[in-house]
Every structure is written in C-alpha cells, then in structure tokens.
Amino acid sequence: MRILKTGDKGDDVRQMQQRLSELGFLTGSFDGQFGTNTRSAVSAFQRNRGLLVDGIAGLGTLRALDLISFDDFVVSVSVLPSVTVDKVAIMFPGAPRQNIEMYLPFVLKALEKVELIDREMVLMALATIRAETGSFAPISELPSKLNTAPPGPDFNLYDRRTDLGNQGPPDGERYRGRGFIQLTGKDNYRRYGQKVGLGDDLVNNPDIANSTQIAAQLMAAFIKDKEFQIREALRQNRLDKARRAINGGLNGLAAFEKAYRAGAAVIN
Numbered sequence: 001m002r003i004l005k006t007g008d009k010g011d012d013v014r015q016m017q018q019r020l021s022e023l024g025f026l027t028g029s030f031d032g033q034f035g036t037n038t039r040s041a042v043s044a045f046q047r048n049r050g051l052l053v054d055g056i057a058g059l060g061t062l063r064a065l066d067l068i069s070f071d072d073f074v075v076s077v078s079v080l081p082s083v084t085v086d087k088v089a090i091m092f093p094g095a096p097r098q099n100i101e102m103y104l105p106f107v108l109k110a111l112e113k114v115e116l117i118d119r120e121m122v123l124m125a126l127a128t129i130r131a132e133t134g135s136f137a138p139i140s141e142l143p144s145k146l147n148t149a150p151p152g153p154d155f156n157l158y159d160r161r162t163d164l165g166n167q168g169p170p171d172g173e174r175y176r177g178r179g180f181i182q183l184t185g186k187d188n189y190r191r192y193g194q195k196v197g198l199g200d201d202l203v204n205n206p207d208i209a210n211s212t213q214i215a216a217q218l219m220a221a222f223i224k225d226k227e228f229q230i231r232e233a234l235r236q237n238r239l240d241k242a243r244r245a246i247n248g249g250l251n252g253l254a255a256f257e258k259a260y261r262a263g264a265a266v267i268n
Helices: 011-022 036-049 059-064 085-091 097-113 119-132 186-195 206-210 212-225 227-235 239-247 253-266
Strands: none
Touching (some): 011 036, 059 227, 085 097, 085 253, 097 212, 119 212, 119 227, 119 239, 206 212, 212 227
16 A cells, blocks of 8 residues: 555545544545545544654554555665674764774664664664764763753753653653663653563663663664654655654754764665
C-alpha cells in the first residue's frame, strides 16, 4: 500500500477509511477520496496512538492501522561492523575521542539487541546522541530557561508536567533528562526502565540512567518505540520529522542534521 495523503483517490483510500471507521475515528461513507474529513480522522488516530500527527497516512500510520505489516517496509542489512570510532568521530567533531572509544561498543550492542541495525536507524541513533549530549557520553540535563523559571528551584517547569507523569516537586529535578537520549519524566523512567529489564529500579534510582550500559539500552529502547514514525520520516527525507519523533519538538535539530549527513557520507 502506498503512502496516502490529501487529494489521493482509490481503493486503498477506501480501505483505510473503512479501518478508521471500525476504530471509531471516521463516520460517513467510504468514498475512496482523501478529503478534509479523512485527514482529520487520520490526525485523530495518530494523536490517539502517539504517532507523529501530520494527517498523512504514512508507513507508520498504516502499520498502526494494521493495513501493512512491519516486513512490508523494513529491510535490515546490518551496518554495525562498518561503524568505527574514526567514522563516528566525523559525526562528533567536538567530542573527546576517548568518549567514543569507551561508549560506542555499548551503543552498538544495544542497537543490535533491539534489531536497529540498518544504516538509517543507526544514523538516527548516533545523530540523536549528537543532538542530546554532543560529547558522546551519558549526561544529566542542566538547568536552563527551557526547564526552570525564576526564581527556581531548578527544573520547576517540569514539576507538574502531567504529560510526563510528574506530580509536583521534586519530580521535575528527580526525573530530569539523563543518558544518551535525555530520558525525561517519571512515566518515561518507569516505561523504559521496565523495557530494559529494570522493573521500577529506574524510578526509584533515576541516576542509574547515566550508567554506561543502561544509558545505551534506554536510548535504543526509546528509538525502537518510535521506529515506525522515524522510518516514515526518513523515507520522506524529512530529518525534521524524524527529530520531532524523538524530541517532541525541534530542539537540537541543527546538530542532529549535521551528524546524520556527516554519518551518511561515511557509513555505507
């Protein structure tokens, strides 16, 4: 099935409309025309499933609708053996080389474990680390105007972020960004702690998100969770959409794009 967007017509549009209707997101007849109502229904479905909300029925959305299978659009040829310290250093011009030498094996092992081994997803992971930490090392988020309002305390803008699962002080500071991917918010600490086999240990002791192996596993698990949206964005050559799938916004986009393109030139 092709990617479907406003203006498209055909049986595949009708099939999608029927599926959206079955799930309660679309009412009316299935006319096979991707108009305003269909776009609104697609956007509502995307929002409900935590997908990138753009009103386009791309590969990730079609997969979530069970209209295509994962195998329909993923071809995994491992590039991990070709990802060397020298090549990653090109993607991280400001990072100490010893950091890359120390942490890269853990990052690659974590990506292999969740089967993110093809060129696009490996580049995505490395470029994300560049955008989030720069130094190719797991770090804790520092106070800034994005997370702290005067007179403080630090991270008070996170304290009542119910979308992150925070319930008030000191949750903002306790569950601030950490690791290679700057995991943020109590819900994310719980969700991804469980995904990497820590149970509630990460919620109870959030600082372990900066330990080498766990930081790598959390990064891989988080990207794996967003895989469909990311692959869809990359197939559209939309690095901004790929970055938004991880960050929720475009923070760090310039560093992300530079790293991705530098890596694409040397990782084959």
